Amino acid sequence: MKLNNNTKHIPVLLDAVINAAGDVRGKYVVDATFGAGGYTRAFLDAGASVVAFDRDPNVAADAEKIKSEFGNQFEFISRPFSYMSKLDGKFDIIVFDLGISSMQIDVPSRGFSFRADGPLDMRMSGDGKTAAELIAELSSDDLAKILRDFGDIKKAGILARAIKSAEPQTTFALKNLIHNPRDIAPVFQALRIAVNDEMGELVRALDSVPGLLNVGGKCLCITFHSTEDRIVKQTFRKWSTQPGDPRIPTQAQAKFVQIKTLTPTDTEIAQNPRARSAHLRGVIKSY
Ligand SMILES: C[S@@+](CC[C@H](N)C(=O)[O-])C[C@H]1O[C@@H](n2cnc3c(N)ncnc32)[C@H](O)[C@@H]1O
Incomplete structure (x- = not known):
């Protein structure tokens, strides 16, 4: 597959994500959606260890470059993020930056874009x-x-x-x-x-988040579409209801506190139109 190497993905709401994450020195992060590695690199630079997922094999070169710089501080898993249910250990931050990257949309042969002709493909993986x-x-x-x-x-x-x-x-x-x-x-x-069964993937991955987070850990989700945003909003709301509620699955018997929802500023949208429908939602596992 021929890729357009000139395309650069500008991470959406990166500052807001880093602020919401807080001090991550020595912490463990899951980046569910590696993409061009913008979030991963920011977390690694801030002193965290990162396990990153991406189902798109074309991101491997960027992942290898980061691996060569950060060694054991970084692990890349070339699989759908629902596979995080298989991870061992606990994490402090789990971040999802949903949807597709500029590299995917800008390559006509991948079939995501209506602006250029290409095969009607659209598979991320x-x-x-x-x-x-x-x-x-x-x-x-x-x-x-x-x-x-x-x-x-x-x-x-x-x-x-x-x-x-x-x-x-x-x-x-x-x-x-x-x-x-x-x-x-x-x-x-x-x-x-x-x-890409994007909603199924999201529901399955979110299911494993409560069990993967340390107390004090945060789940941060950037959504771009009303259905995925509703799934995240309802899931976070469900987790934030009092323990003991029979509707809460056993694995989520923890208290979650929601972080204020953030959207991009006009300046960010002007610089990066892809940001315009983004919402950042977050929860903290408080016990
Ligand atoms: C918006 S981009 C992420 C950009 C990234 N935050 C950055 O700063 O470069 C979304 C990425 O998530 C990947 N992705 C989407 N759904 C996925 C899934 N279910 N499992 C793994 N990767 C997925 C896509 O292949 C794409 O590379």
Whole structure:
């Protein structure tokens, strides 16, 4: 796969994440979404040890570079972040910077972008079904549900039937089927979320967070989409209810305190438009 090496991912809400994390000298961090390593590097520079996940094999070179600089302070795991349930030991910070990176969106051959033509792929890991294969396999009702749930598309049924009957194989072929220009980005986003089972991954990973955190440890999540933000918000709220509540799973029998939700400043959005829909939510495991 040919990558555009000129693309640089600007980390979103990096200062806010570092501030929310506090003093991390000698602490243990899980970076669930390594990307270009912006968060990981900031935590390592601040004296933490970091275990980072990314399901995209293309980030390996950046991970190796950081490994060569920081040695045992850093470990990279080339797997989906739901695999964190298998980690041994306890951590002080677990951070998720959800969604895709600039490197992924800016390479036409990966099929994430409607701005350039490429195969309708959209797989972060390169494994599993491409977006074109998923469209071929789904019923139009199921495709409409994906467009509605993850793209908020109003006439999802009509559009799903049009997409099903055309079975587009390229990003431009899909784009040309979408008559309302305002629906283009949401349709691409909805398919990407489905192809990568992004919500399932998030739910599974969050499930293991309470058991992985030390007392005083924090979980910080940057979300970009209303459904993922709702999952994080509801999960944090559930953890923050009093222990003894029968609705709380046993592994979450700990008291969590929510950190104020933060959004990017206008200056950050002007410098990095990708930040515009970002929300940073956090919880502290207080006992
Ligand atoms: C927004 S970027 C992270 C950028 C990173 N914080 C930085 O500063 O460079 C999101 C990254 O998370 C990865 N990713 C998304 N979902 C994932 C999952 N379920 N498991 C592992 N990696 C995932 C993507 O491949 C992408 O590289």
